[in-house]
Structure formats: C-alpha cells, structure tokens
Amino acid sequence: MTTETIPVPALVGVETQHRIEQFLYAEAALLDDHRFTEWLELFTDDVHYWLPTRVTRTVRERDIEIAGPDGAAFFDDDKAFLAGRVRRLTSGQAWSEEPPSRTRRLLTNVRATELDSGEFEVRVNFHVLRSRLELHQDSFSGERTDLLRPADTPLGFRIARRKIILDTTTLPAPSISVFL
Amino acid sequence: MFDIADLVQPDKGLIDPSIYTDPEIYQAELANVFARSWLFLAHDSQLPKKGSFLQTYMAEDPVLVVRQRDGSVKAFLNQCRHRGMRICRADEGVAKAFTCSYHGWAYNIAGELVNVPMEDRAYHNEIDKSQWGPRQVPRIHNYKGFYFGTWDDEAPSFEEYLGDMAWYFDAMADRYDDGLELVPGATKWVIDANWKFAAEQFASDMYHVPISHSSGFVALFDDPEIRALAAGALAAPGRQFSGNGHGSGFGLRPDLVPDPAGPDFDAFLIERREEIYRRLGEQRALAVYGHNTVFPNFSWLATNNTMRVWHPRGPGRIEVWSWAYLPKNAPEEAKRASRLNTVRTFSPAGVFETDDGENWTEVQQVLRGHIARQTTFNAQMGLGHEQRDLDGMPGRTAGDMFTEMAGRGMYQRWADLMSGLSWQEIAELDKRRREQEEAKQS
Numbered sequence A: 001m002t003t004e005t006i007p008v009p010a011l012v013g014v015e016t017q018h019r020i021e022q023f024l025y026a027e028a029a030l031l032d033d034h035r036f037t038e039w040l041e042l043f044t045d046d047v048h049y050w051l052p053t054r055v056t057r058t059v060r061e062r063d064i065e066i067a068g069p070d071g072a073a074f075f076d077d078d079k080a081f082l083a084g085r086v087r088r089l090t091s092g093q094a095w096s097e098e099p100p101s102r103t104r105r106l107l108t109n110v111r112a113t114e115l116d117s118g119e120f121e122v123r124v125n126f127h128v129l130r131s132r133l134e135l136h137q138d139s140f141s142g143e144r145t146d147l148l149r150p151a152d153t154p155l156g157f158r159i160a161r162r163k164i165i166l167d168t169t170t171l172p173a174p175s176i177s178v179f180l
Numbered sequence B: 001m002f003d004i005a006d007l008v009q010p011d012k013g014l015i016d017p018s019i020y021t022d023p024e025i026y027q028a029e030l031a032n033v034f035a036r037s038w039l040f041l042a043h044d045s046q047l048p049k050k051g052s053f054l055q056t057y058m059a060e061d062p063v064l065v066v067r068q069r070d071g072s073v074k075a076f077l078n079q080c081r082h083r084g085m086r087i088c089r090a091d092e093g094v095a096k097a098f099t100c101s102y103h104g105w106a107y108n109i110a111g112e113l114v115n116v117p118m119e120d121r122a123y124h125n126e127i128d129k130s131q132w133g134p135r136q137v138p139r140i141h142n143y144k145g146f147y148f149g150t151w152d153d154e155a156p157s158f159e160e161y162l163g164d165m166a167w168y169f170d171a172m173a174d175r176y177d178d179g180l181e182l183v184p185g186a187t188k189w190v191i192d193a194n195w196k197f198a199a200e201q202f203a204s205d206m207y208h209v210p211i212s213h214s215s216g217f218v219a220l221f222d223d224p225e226i227r228a229l230a231a232g233a234l235a236a237p238g239r240q241f242s243g244n245g246h247g248s249g250f251g252l253r254p255d256l257v258p259d260p261a262g263p264d265f266d267a268f269l270i271e272r273r274e275e276i277y278r279r280l281g282e283q284r285a286l287a288v289y290g291h292n293t294v295f296p297n298f299s300w301l302a303t304n305n306t307m308r309v310w311h312p313r314g315p316g317r318i319e320v321w322s323w324a325y326l327p328k329n330a331p332e333e334a335k336r337a338s339r340l341n342t343v344r345t346f347s348p349a350g351v352f353e354t355d356d357g358e359n360w361t362e363v364q365q366v367l368r369g370h371i372a373r374q375t376t377f378n379a380q381m382g383l384g385h386e387q388r389d390l391d392g393m394p395g396r397t398a399g400d401m402f403t404e405m406a407g408r409g410m411y412q413r414w415a416d417l418m419s420g421l422s423w424q425e426i427a428e429l430d431k432r433r434r435e436q437e438e439a440k441q442s
C-alpha cells in the first residue's frame, strides 16, 4: 500500500483559532441582524470582495472550472462599491431586500494559517439560508477564503480579501441580494 | 384549448395573463415560437480553437455548438441516437470527439456517428452509421460574430428575420473595427417567472427604471447631486423601435461620455470616437445605446454591456444565461472598467438586476390565483402614437422611450406564430399592417 501524505495545515494556536472563529461569528451575526453599516467597518480600505463564476468541466479541465480574475463574477467589489451596496440596502428602496430577507449563516470547518505578513488566511465552509416574503427559500453553500489583518479594534481583525466559491454553477436563486 | 386572438390584442394593448401560466400554451410556444425562430447559440469568442465546444439550449433542447476543423461552427442536439442519453455533460471545453457514457456510441466534432462498440458482434455490422448522428441544427448563421440557429427550413433568412432591427443590432455588434468579445464564463441563474416578462422588458420597458431601479442609482452614486444627474438622463428625450417582434429603446445622449462604465472606459471611447462615428454615424452611435431584445429571447443592455438568453423552463421559470461583452483589443483598464460595470449592475448580485427578478417572481406568484389569471393587463402606453422612420431611424419608431410599442410588437409576432401562420403569411400580414400605418402617417 502506498501512503500519500495528506498535507497537514500549519496550525495556529488555540487562542488565535478561537479569536478568529469569534470574529467570523460576530461578522455573520451583524449580517443576520441587518447591521450593514457596522458590518462594512470590518473591511479594510483595500479589500477585494469576490465571487467568481464556475462551470462544469471534465476532470481533465477541472483546474480551470472557476473563472479567473478577468472572468465573469457575481461579486467583484472594492470598498467603495461595498459601501454603495450598503447604501442601497439601507435606502428602503432596494425592492429585492425591502421587505428584507431573513438570513441564517452557518459557518464551519474553519482553517486558519498565519502568513509571514502577520495576516491570517482563513478558509471556512458556509451555508447561508435565506427566507423571503411568504415561502421563498434560497440556500447558498460554498467555501470562503478570507485574508484577515490584525487590527486595533474590539474584534481584533479586519477583512482584507474575501474570495467566495459557491458549490453551484447555475445559481438556483433569483438573486444574491444578501452578502455571503 | 385556447384562442390566441382572445389572449393578446396588440392593437388594443390588452394581454390575458394566462399566456404566462398555461402549460398548454407553453408547449405550443416550444413548437410554434422557439422551434421556428432564430435563436442565439454562441459568440465567436466563446469557441477559440478547433474542437472548442459549449453546450447551450434552444428553448428546452440541449445543443452542442462546436468549432470545426475548417473554422466553421456546427450545432447538434446533445442527445444520443441510441437511447437518448446526453452525449456531452460538460458545459464547455475542447474535445476531439464526444463519446456517450451510456453504451459508448462515439461522435466526431461534426456530430457524425463514428464508432459503435461491438459493431460486429452486437450489430452484425448491419448498422448504417451515417444515418444515426445526432439531430443537426439545419440552419446556422454567423451575423458579425454572433451565431444564431433555427430548426425551421421555412424561416426567412436571418437578415430578413432581423429586418430593421439590424440597424439597431449593429449599434452594438458593429461598433468597433475589431469587434467584440465575451468575458470568459457565463453567469447563470433561475428566476421563477415566465420568459416573456423578461424578453418584453428588454424590448420595451424603460418605464420601470426610475422606480424599480431607484436603489441601483443610490448604490452607484454617493453624491445625491450626481444621482439626480443620472436620473436626469431619463428625463431627456428618447426613442423606441419595434419590428418583427424585436425591440430597442434608448435616450438621446448628447455625447458618448460619460459612460456608466466610468473614466477608464470614457478615455477609450474618446480615443475611438472617430472610429465609432465612422462605423455607425454620429446619430446612431449616440442614440442607440439602450435596452434590446431580438425575438424571442436574446437581449442586451448597451449601457451595462450585458447580453443574455432567457431560456424558458416551463411556463413559470426562466434560466438566465448572461455574458459581459467587451470591445476586443481595448486597453486592459478599459476592459476592466467595463467588466466591473456589468458585474456590479447586471448579475444576480447586481444592484439593478436583483430588483428585476423580484418583480417578475412576484407577478408570477400572484398569477397562481384563479381570478388573477383572468384579469386583463394594460399594455396601452403610447398606443396610437407610433410613427415610422422618425429622424431617419428605420422602422416603426416612437417619439419617446416611455412607450409599450415594442412590447405590443413582440406580442403581435408571438400571436402570429402561435396561430400557426406560415412565415409567408406573417410577412404578408406585416406588409399590410405597415401600409396601413404609412397611410395613416402621411
């Protein structure tokens, strides 16, 4: 039997892991509570918030299933545009969120690595459930890769980069009018 | 059974909403509208190499569109002739052949059956492979890099099918010397609404923009004064075109810039101004930059560089496949600005797009009601104010962008096809309608 080595992630300490997880939960709670203006404060000014598209390809071409930086995307935002989205959501005229959706964010499988820069690369699986109006339900699942930068704030970090990968190719929902 | 003449009355601007819900009407649409019309298949830039393929749909029928060795494009049903398995199950890629994963019949990239497992033992060498390739799309037309296909031998040529819409289509397709390219990757999502709501809106509806999309402008502009300026563009005069079921609507812009894609795209437009004016003429280059539908289900928005097909999925569902399009050989910064404008405004997370889906979904939900389904819709905006060849813009034109003329035109073509009229009969009817309008105008 050949034994292939499964890469062991460079673990961060228990305390750091705990602080990172609590940061992510706090962020999710702000979104679930529709506190978008405070949520926006959690991002650095140079943030890139990105959700590229993906397509079904054969195994041979699997390495190119996710669109690159110049490809099609659902989100491809900088801080200014994230702020614009928040302005929209709090305007009372964003009809896909007025009346607002009810969301529940479940975060799990948190894997953090410390980089030489002192920042943390954090991968997390998510499941966001959205309930809307009477019986409308959407479910978004996937993986996020965040770059967390230590910050002198109560929560201890800011998000400097977020890449979101959905498990779906064709989005089985009429819109993503919520943040992931 | 249904009587089309009772369901839509374009000359009166009346729509019976059962056309959006009735399963029987939907099945008739697949046969009489989609299987007889020219449908968008692919853009040149999506098939860069020999063997490049993508799977798309002609209504509900899956088709493979494949670049051939000689550079041409073929399309055939993605259905194995043995027992109907989907031959290729990737969305796109590069292939040397397509082998069915059920029993192994293999087809070359032209869609010819080239190998049958155990041909001697199981078939006694008696199968005539030349007869058992997948159904070919018999007619494919490359219009300026846009491939359209139809199953119908009787349908007019693509140019004739476009008619006057060609002039408006060219304002997008023919704008630059080097042509267009699509940003890699389609954005696909599902809206639980009838396909006609979307197709009609892109043909005909500037009216919803100030209300439905008010929050979109809030997202784009922090400064309320600039927001008011953008909203002011909607107060400027505009025009609408309707012909052969197609539609186009736009404001009359004083200049190519500022473009919604921002300063980096503006710089590119200023540099290419001469080129654009030479190709389109100044009037067309400035004006024809709005919403568009080529009947039945191919639409684009020039201001946001988004192009899409509304694939029907039953009476109450659409699969939207959308692409961002860019001028080929533009500087990287200009392309980036344009791409970001598309992603941020028109994708399922776009600050404009999300609100469109919300409207159509709710309309469709309400139509579950027995009474709601029998309650006539008003499509009378601008009725009786149609003109022809206004300001030299060809075809049926309206002197304002706030009209439902193109919507009525779309339902007229829809009704003609649904009534089972031949293409010849439709052409004659349209000719008579045109003569009546011209007589009225002169």
Ligand code: FES
Pocket (backbone or CB within 6 Å): B080, B081, B082, B083, B084, B085, B100, B101, B102, B103, B104, B105
């Ligand atoms: S169904 Fe394709 S080989 Fe049998």
Ligand SMILES: [Fe+2]
Pocket (backbone or CB within 6 Å): B208, B209, B212, B213, B352, B356
């Ligand atoms: Fe819209």
